[in-house]
Amino acid sequence: MSIWDSLTSCFWFSAENQRNTFASILAGVLFFTGWWFLIDAISVYGETTALQIILGIMGTASLIMVNSVSQAQINGDVAFNGGCLETRGARIWIFVGFVLGFAAIIAAVWTMIVRLNGSENKSSWPAISVLLQNVFIFLGSIVFKFGRSEESY
Template sequence: MANCFENLPPCVWFEGGERRNAFASILAGFLFFSGWWLIIDANAVHPDAVRGAYHVCGIIGTVSLFMINAVSNAQVRGDSFSGGCMGPRGARTWLFVGFVLGFAAVIASCWILFADFFGPNGKSKAAGIALFLQNLFIFGGSLVYKFGRAEEQWG
């Protein structure tokens, strides 16, 4: 798999070079933190608007982040992984299930946003938007952490 940032033109005023992994990790951590911070703030400001079941989307998104980033690109390609009960096919399946959970969390939070917060009995729209942004930021953070790093430096 090619990395997303390889095709970007080089930045003249800043050369990341060896610090690419550090910046991708910081950006992914900031996105993850911001997502959870938004829903915690929405729950503190509007405690009646955010039900306990709404937090399941964020939990599934967090599990998706761990699943997506638990498998390296070399394992998915089959270069460095031949053990286990399924080999590279198991790594690909694990990655696929992680992406499905991440997309499902974003789609479910979008559904909750429009069904419960913009519906006829709409609650605080800010809490619904915070719920959607939480899952969007968590999924964005998992994508940045997966594809923003260079794995060649690990070996």
Template structure:
């Protein structure tokens, strides 16, 4: 006698229907964001002396960039839906541009810190701390790009 013969697993509501692109893009972007922060949390817990507190600003700025870039829809940037306010679509474009500038700046700063403080021959610090800082920013930036450009906005029209 099998005690599990009458049990059936319910279908996942997320993956029913035709449009799965938004769901998959959201999941991939969330996993990239999670992995980025996981790298730096791992390095900060293992190599406390090799990772000063000031370097965490790069990750915070990358997270701020993710929020800035994804708070503006593509329709607002094109000027199709957002016409009010003092700047209209020009303000949405400026906000998106500043979000990308912050993201690139955090990625470049983490690369600079990696090579200046961890890779050079005179450094006594563990290299994994610098690599994890760079990977954190690279994964958060990649997650931001996947979340911004991986989704479609046709569902809302």
């Protein structure tokens, strides 16, 4: 019996949900790996700033914002009575989520450049880990948003 046969025999891994299952697992692994980079840098080097933590929280908030709006709400396919802005509000919400994710990546690049230029004797891994954290969280957000099929919802 191959590993594929053992995976497909699970009740949660039915044929119609394979795409959603793979996308969810991959997005979770990317999110976990992103936070693991920062946890590793903090535990090994002990150098942490509030900015490093805030950037990770910004990326996580971006993931939540982007994935809390369905594609049908953005397209206006369903009656969305979630406030005075309706479909426009859903589009603004996802736009702000993407802007927050890009802003976290840009700020991580900026902090990495400042750290790498400012110190000769310090390790560069804490600065690189913040950038990798935000890139992986953003990739996880993209995979979770666009990798799933929403027809069954």
